[in-house]
Amino acid sequence: MLPSTLVAADFTAFQRTIPSSDIVIFSDGSRLIDGRAGGGYIGFQAHHQFLRSSLSYGHGKEVFNTEAEAALAGAQASIAYPTAQFATNLWICLDNLEVATRLLSPSTGSSQEVFESFRTLAAAWPLRERLPHTKSGSIQIRWVPGHTKIPENEAADLTAKEGAISIPPSLYKSSYASLKRYAKTQSLSAAQTRWQTVAP
Template identity: 45%
Template structure:
């Protein structure tokens, strides 16, 4: 078997043009099998293949594969079934080489080597079947999908038709089981989070705990303040009093006690940079509980210097009076 023409640095359109030129120059007796896989929104999975010789379609198959498999599996199964149909066909009697063309480069590579992932039995069966072809060589060729390659488009339709057929039941593939367990894991994490969520997070309507939140891309100084707002652990009057911080500044310049959401109510800050009209219960969860709102809040606090000038960690000392001191 041979694998040729991976994407490399070409655009998909360039690769499609090159493939069509290659296809037009193939010997008339060679067989070309286009295969593809599909998974519908309802979870149904299907595979499909279409076979050509001398630009004449001589075989086609649509395979219902059930909800337990992924597109990766259906691509592999469709390639195997396509090769099996080609070898068992009457047209194979005069054929020299067989080309298996698919738009999944990972599956194309696995068809040539041992696999430790999903559909291992299918890849192994494909290699064994290909080794029985003695008329010539079985080639694996990548073809760009959805780029006006007629055979690939036909295989795509056949795969979708397979996914629309009544689905069989059976064991999960490795890829399918990974998808299911990933979904169950996330569901379990969300359920756990709903039971241990801090009150401050609940008030801000933060009901998920993503592994890599977008907020990590915010400027580091503001990210620290956002975490303080969400957790309640920061430069706030109640926090300082709880831990008996004797030298803490408990009041903002406006005279109000510092709190996680004081920025929203501060009379000095609102004087030059007012917030949009709306209820705090509606606006604060957006500003403090979402990435998009945090960006707005970061720009607002930077523009008015809220944390550096209006409500800093420590107020600057009073100015030193110059000149002679007269005693009474």
């Protein structure tokens, strides 16, 4: 396994190969000790940050879910932004390898709806309104080594933490993974309570 400094250097070298007209989104997810979850993303084009958003999910999501939802939200914001007409490719960079692997692949389980929405958006990217000389391009996924002091990834991590401490919308859906963890916790608690009653 390569040392984290070499992996980070490899990613930084790759960043320099992305054309400046392309859009690059860094997204991340976070979950606090008390169970509140958040996501966030930042977007760059022509070496300037032009998008930044924090998302609050309350107690209904796991980090895996927030990572997927933040990537989708960043992609949605990018395709809707006027300067998407100048970009050939949209790059989604995130440090969760499992989410990065599943974003463009058929998926089952938790966040299935989010992954389906992402694939639909990826199919729509080449059809967006663009300048005559701009190629149709595609949405590309790139894994970023986490906790290696890559500035853009650190900034995305900060937006996710800001989302986690924010007040969530009044109506938010819990993810399958979150409900599964809750049910397991409740069943263990109920079993312990029952055991204390009947054991004597």
